[in-house]
Amino acid sequence: MLDNSQFEPSPAEQERRRIRVRAHRRSLLVSLTSTVVFAVVVWFGLTSTPGWSRVQASFFDWPTAEKALPLVLNGLLLNLRVLFFAAIGVLIFGLLLALMRTLRNPVFFPLRLFARVYVDFFRGLPLLIVLYLVGFGVPGLRLDGVGRISPELLGIAALVLTYSAYVAEVFRAGIEAIHPSQRLAARSLGLSYAQSMRYVVLPQAVRRVAPPLMNDFVSLQKDVGLISILGAVDAVRAAQIQVAMSANFTPYLVAGLLFVLLAIPSIRFADHITEKFAKREQVGNLL
Amino acid sequence: MTEIDWNNPRLKVRGLRKNFDQRVVLGGVDLEIYPGQIVALIGSSGSGKSTLLRCINLIETISDGQIWLEGEDISVASINQDSVRREIGLVFQSFNLFAHLSILDNITLALRKVQGKTKAEAEEIAMNWLDRIGLADKANDYPDKLSGGQQQRTAIVRAVALNPKVLLLDEVTSALDPELVGEVLELIRDLKKTGTTIIMATHELSFARDVADWVVFLDQGVVAEEGEAAEFFAHPKNLRTHEFLSRLNI
Ligand SMILES: Nc1ncnc2c1ncn2[C@@H]1O[C@H](COP(=O)(O)OP(=O)(O)OP(=O)(O)O)[C@@H](O)[C@H]1O
Numbered sequence: 001m002l003d004n005s006q007f008e009p010s011p012a013e014q015e016r017r018r019i020r021v022r023a024h025r026r027s028l029l030v031s032l033t034s035t036v037v038f039a040v041v042v043w044f045g046l047t048s049t050p051g052w053s054r055v056q057a058s059f060f061d062w063p064t065a066e067k068a069l070p071l072v073l074n075g076l077l078l079n080l081r082v083l084f085f086a087a088i089g090v091l092i093f094g095l096l097l098a099l100m101r102t103l104r105n106p107v108f109f110p111l112r113l114f115a116r117v118y119v120d121f122f123r124g125l126p127l128l129i130v131l132y133l134v135g136f137g138v139p140g141l142r143l144d145g146v147g148r149i150s151p152e153l154l155g156i157a158a159l160v161l162t163y164s165a166y167v168a169e170v171f172r173a174g175i176e177a178i179h180p181s182q183r184l185a186a187r188s189l190g191l192s193y194a195q196s197m198r199y200v201v202l203p204q205a206v207r208r209v210a211p212p213l214m215n216d217f218v219s220l221q222k223d224v225g226l227i228s229i230l231g232a233v234d235a236v237r238a239a240q241i242q243v244a245m246s247a248n249f250t251p252y253l254v255a256g257l258l259f260v261l262l263a264i265p266s267i268r269f270a271d272h273i274t275e276k277f278a279k280r281e282q283v284g285n286l287l
Numbered sequence: 288m289t290e291i292d293w294n295n296p297r298l299k300v301r302g303l304r305k306n307f308d309q310r311v312v313l314g315g316v317d318l319e320i321y322p323g324q325i326v327a328l329i330g331s332s333g334s335g336k337s338t339l340l341r342c343i344n345l346i347e348t349i350s351d352g353q354i355w356l357e358g359e360d361i362s363v364a365s366i367n368q369d370s371v372r373r374e375i376g377l378v379f380q381s382f383n384l385f386a387h388l389s390i391l392d393n394i395t396l397a398l399r400k401v402q403g404k405t406k407a408e409a410e411e412i413a414m415n416w417l418d419r420i421g422l423a424d425k426a427n428d429y430p431d432k433l434s435g436g437q438q439q440r441t442a443i444v445r446a447v448a449l450n451p452k453v454l455l456l457d458e459v460t461s462a463l464d465p466e467l468v469g470e471v472l473e474l475i476r477d478l479k480k481t482g483t484t485i486i487m488a489t490h491e492l493s494f495a496r497d498v499a500d501w502v503v504f505l506d507q508g509v510v511a512e513e514g515e516a517a518e519f520f521a522h523p524k525n526l527r528t529h530e531f532l533s534r535l536n537i
């Protein structure tokens with residue numbers, strides 16, 4: 001092996017490096033300046049509008065924010081709980097739907113048809129309407145013995161119904177992107193259809209779809225706020241109550257910022273794995 | 288080497304036909320192979336070599352004819368295809384290895400999940416084979432770290448480790464750089480010594496002449512000529528065989 005530690009760059013390479021460093025510094029300076037200029041222009045534009053002082057008073061009121069924060073945070077715990085169970089439900093049901101759609105045996109035609117219709121239907125149906133239908137329709141059935149179903153549970157059901165349709169499509173694309181000879185190779189070793197899915201196709205498909213899956217997760221994360229329309233006291237609902245009590249819109253801003261803060265790690269993580277997988281895709285399949 | 292029982296072929300094919308829609312790709316192929324033999328399948332591109340191997344492995348549904356494995360008709364509709372594939376290994380030209388598994392796990396997967404061996408048993412078998420092909424130190428690497436020749440050798444021993452009754456090799460060297468072909472052929476030569484029964488589609492004619500017991504020349508979906516390797520290459524009888532061999536300058 002060659003040792004790189006005693007490598008002395010040639011004068012030409014040293015010159016190249018010097019120029020690169022200088023160019024880098026210059027572009028850093030330019031971007032910094034333009035950012036500051038842009039921020040100042042926006043700030044003056046905003047504060048010089050005629051209604052600015054009123055907007056400031058009703059949206060950026062510090063005492064109202066301080067008072068609303070603990071209550072909104074408490075509501076956010078409910079959102080997190082819903083998010084957790086909905087995400088698990090979506091993964092399981094979405095994967096099942098995707099698998100149903102890949103079955104080729106004619107015996108499974110009804111399953112395949114069901115999955116297909118289901119996915120088309122719920123991809124087209126607005127989440128808000130699913131929430132209304134599930135949230136007010138299911139309790140309307142007056143199922144005996146079940147008792148009163150909590151809005152939290154109904155919200156989870158509605159989110160799972162809708163998001164499974166998206167996630168099923170993501171999984172299906174992933175399964176279909178695996179080179180057919182991987183499946184053939186598995187089958188020719190004697191693995192059954194189910195085994196080759198389980199040990200060969202799915203592990204590779206899941207890796208491949210991790211980035212789009214994370215994006216769906218990020219969007220689920222903010223859509224959990226919609227369960228407030230069912231009456232569950234989540235962050236959005238708590239903010240709404242505070243808005244009504246203080247006649248000030250600041251609590252909405254508080255809730256919004258909390259959702260953003262919650263999403264940032266997921267967004268960063270999604271970017272991170274997208275990058276990582278893009279790198280892994282470069283290598284491999286040398287043959 | 289034990290005497291070959293000429294009454295009991297390991298694999299027998301009779302009148303095998305395969306149509307894709309209206310196209311006849313295999314027009315009634317007869318073939319047999321006896322235990323421990325190597326049969327080389329040669330023929331120009333599109334002559335149906337791959338299709339024949341895939342039919343034998345039951346990956347393609349045949350249009351007519353029959354296939355027997357050790358006397359049992361495996362072409363009947365009621366056959367359990369998975370259990371047949373457990374007895375017949377197939378290695379392709381490329382993309383054989385599972386990209387998400389290490390070299391070791393690639394080999395142990397079917398040993399464990401198909402043959403029900405324990406992890407320790409499977410790993411012992413796998414390491415033995417890796418040792419034999421000089422890749423023991425790569426056991427925990429992923430396929431993309433291996434050269435094409437190393438990948439193909441791994442794919443071949445992965446199939447051989449399952450002790451198949453017949454091993455089908457479909458142009459396992461044709462996707463490789465010329466300098467990597469030798470190591471794969473060397474492995475096949477080595478397998479012959481252990482008595483593995485192999486049908487290989489190949490463009491490596493000089494290798495076929497050296498190693499194969501029997502050569503089958505496929506032309507437009509039918510067996511145009513077949514014979515013992517030395518005789519086949521020294522005195523081809525069919526005009527098409529002549530053309531094919533002289534085109535390849537052998
Ligand atoms: N799935 C398919 N559908 C339609 N035609 C096919 C299919 N598979 C193979 N064929 C056709 O069958 C013929 C034989 O193909 P096959 O792959 O068996 O040839 P081959 O002898 O292996 O050729 P090569 O040396 O190039 O690998 C070709 O003309 C091919 O176009």
Ligand SMILES: [Mg+2]
Nearest residue numbers: 336337338458
């Ligand atoms: Mg071929």
